[in-house]
Amino acid sequence: MSAKPDPVAGAILLVDKPVGWTSFNVVNKIRGALRALTGQKVKVGHAGTLDPLASGLLIVGTGKCTKDLPRLTDEDKSYVATLRLGSTTPSYDAETEVVRERPWEHIGEQEVRQVLKHFTGNILQRPPAFSAKRYKGEKAYHLARSGETVELPPVPLAIHRLELLHMHGAEVTVEVDCSKGTYIRSLAHDIGEALGCGAFLSALRRTASGGFHVRQARTPEEWSAWLDQWAAGRDLGD
Secondary structure, eight states, X not given: OOSSOBTTTEEEEEEEEOTTOOHHHHHHHHHHHHHHHHSSOOOEEEESOOOTTEEEEEEEEEEGGGGGHHHHHTSOEEEEEEEEETEEOTTSBTTSOOOEEXXXXXXXXXXXXXXXXTTSEEEEEOOOSSSSOEETTEEHHHHHHTTOOOOOOOEEEEEEEEEEEEEETTEEEEEEEEOTTOOHHHHHHHHHHHHTXXXXXXXXXXXXXXXXXXXXXXXXXXXXXXXXXXXXXXXXXX
């Protein structure tokens, strides 16, 4: 990311997306700000969707740099994920209510590390029913939310690194380096099933994508202030 990107001509903006925002919320905020500041419509898009309950790095492209977004979406990604052992949900995360609880207290760090080894490398992963994947011509989550059984076919992907960071009670935090298309929610669910106690994803933060890191990113509020300064300098001919 250059020191002085020009979002009208084309720029890559690294956003630290907050929990509760959709990826489209971020894009819409930047698009609206650019239109208000410049009086013109600027093309804006993003690479690699982040769920509303996730935070972290969202790559946003503007202008001619939107052409780079498919390539950036294909890059490997890194996450810090927290799993809650002993409980499962239909969405594999906290979006839906817990539907089953099982004992987890007998599981320690050694057992977790052993299971993580089985999910490292080239694996097949079944995407969650609560996802935007197409199923019978519709987005799977529409069908899942209406109560229909959705069983998406497994897809090949690569987990380059899966490391236990710490374990506090039922909360297990791992760091994941993975290929595009990896559903960390499915990974959390599958790890829980392999442990025999179940698990769901209780927190997720994307830390890197390709050569970009969340340390380089600004929050939406910081980008809003930056765009105001950029527009002021642009009006002055800087």
